[in-house]
Amino acid sequence: MVELVNITKLYHKKPVVNNVSLFVPGGQTLVLLGKSGSGKTTLLKMINRLIEPDEGNILIDGERIANRPVEELRRNIGYVIQAIGLFPHWTVAQNIATVPTLIDWPKDKISSRVSELLEHMGLPQQFASRYPHELSGGQQQRIGVARALAANPSLLLMDEPFGALDPIIRKEIQSDFQHLSIFKEVTKIVVTHDVKEAFYLGDEVALIDDGKVIEKATPRYLLFNSTSDLVRGFIGEDAWSLKLSQVALSEVIPFLTLAKDTEETLVCHINEKPFSRIFSLANSDHQQVKIIDNSGLVGHASVADLKASFLKLESQLAAH
Template sequence: MIDFNAVSKQFAGKAAVSNLTLNIAKGQFTVLIGTSGCGKSTTLKMINRLVEHDAGTIQFAGEEIRRFNPQALRRRMGYAIQSTGLFPHWTVEKNIATVPTLLGWSKPQIAQRVSELLALLNMDESFRQRYPHQLSGGQQQRVGVARALAADPEVLLMDEPFGALDPVTRATLQQEIARIHQLSGKTIVLVTHDIDEALALADRLVLMDKGEVVQQGTPVELLTKPASEFVRQFFGQSEWGIRLLSQASAGQAARRGEWLEEDAIVESMTLREALSVFIARGTDKLPVRDGQLRPLGVLHFADLLQQKRS
């Protein structure tokens, strides 16, 4: 879907991105992460030509992006940012409809699409006629995501979209965007400085430093096979084991054919979350139910120690 080949970008004679080669597959959730000033936001903005690259090539759907009219290119790519960028004097409905209106969609088409997106983001119809100042920060961010998805773009670009939110709202919206990705299969590229957010969302993780890719791969690959001391230190040696537990679910590790008549956890809970339940309950076994709340098996505390091996 998106290919960077030996791409470089400078600002005031200083390299922001150097000789970047990167492939983002169709339908993949790619997360760019790294130290402050490492070039991750610049890399994201070069995809939709908000920032023009100086050298190398960037291809979108097999075509060099400079062959596209910038406005036409951006209408094929949703863009969500930390500040949401909502128009303050427009209603939620009008904000969401920004790109479909520019593309000439009919009023019935727009109305239907707004309803679909409100439902997708768990907002009821009463939000249609509200204004941004009448919304909480989390609700504004949901509208920003809805606007980015409104014209059914091929790619969704997200630059620190949840960075200004409180931890509870942030966690909720992370779950929402993961659900949207699962339902839509869209190509998503997200920039974040939050390691746990990156590990929770990414299919493919790209770690950058000083304008270059240090290592890329699945979250488990970066955690278990760090390519350098920088990678090892970045993910935190003291928290390495806990972060690895976030990459597997209780359902994956539960022992089938066993059951306990106690309060059960759900199969989608990560082993990191299950560890907290083990400690809170002072037990070494937890029953696990599937998505339909049927008995699935039993998770043993001792099995958490086997995660690196598996």
């Protein structure tokens, strides 16, 4: 677990991080969301002691990081940046093995770990002997993540990790981040200014503005329950699609009157999430959706009825 207690950082006597306290449970993902210059990257760098705070304490598993040697601390924290930062004259295997080599892992253990990480990242084993310039941007970013995970860190810090990738590759790597087991065991703190990315990746999202935490909560709470004008303003025009992404089809069923027999052109499972997929696939509000569960047919509903039911659910969630 990671805990920041009353952290302040001053530049030219002005706070760029102002009395920030945050707690991240072990194995969870906290996303620091904010505009450029809001202080989120400074917060991340203080956790890795690339920058020292002027006030406050940072603890990892209850121990103050200021009491630990910097080199030892950093070797137990994975760090991923947008620029990737692979060593150009080292092979992929050598890049991945950077930290294990520094801490004197046996060669056979390093080789096994490199092979394991290439497999986890969905990359062929022959990539081990290639150089970074021989890989695509998405492949390089995967190698950067593999290098950060190589020595089995308990904490992974990621600063705009997918910002330089094209949209298709970016979605693929975001999906990997969500679903690969290798990520689930690690506590993750991610910096981004992308609202959709934050709400997709985070167990919790902390909105940072002018060096302060405006609000920290689950994506669902921020979307349906937050009363902060700053939160609403930051989410802005993405609110509708983001809310849909947090809801499963099963949640709107209580608000629907289902037909038993009709022609359908779209089939969806009752536990399917995000709910937004239904609308992205639908041709019109009149299109019929066949809703099924593991036992078979649940019923039919039009896209228009599903939208109306979602609005009723939205009102109910906001009331709580």
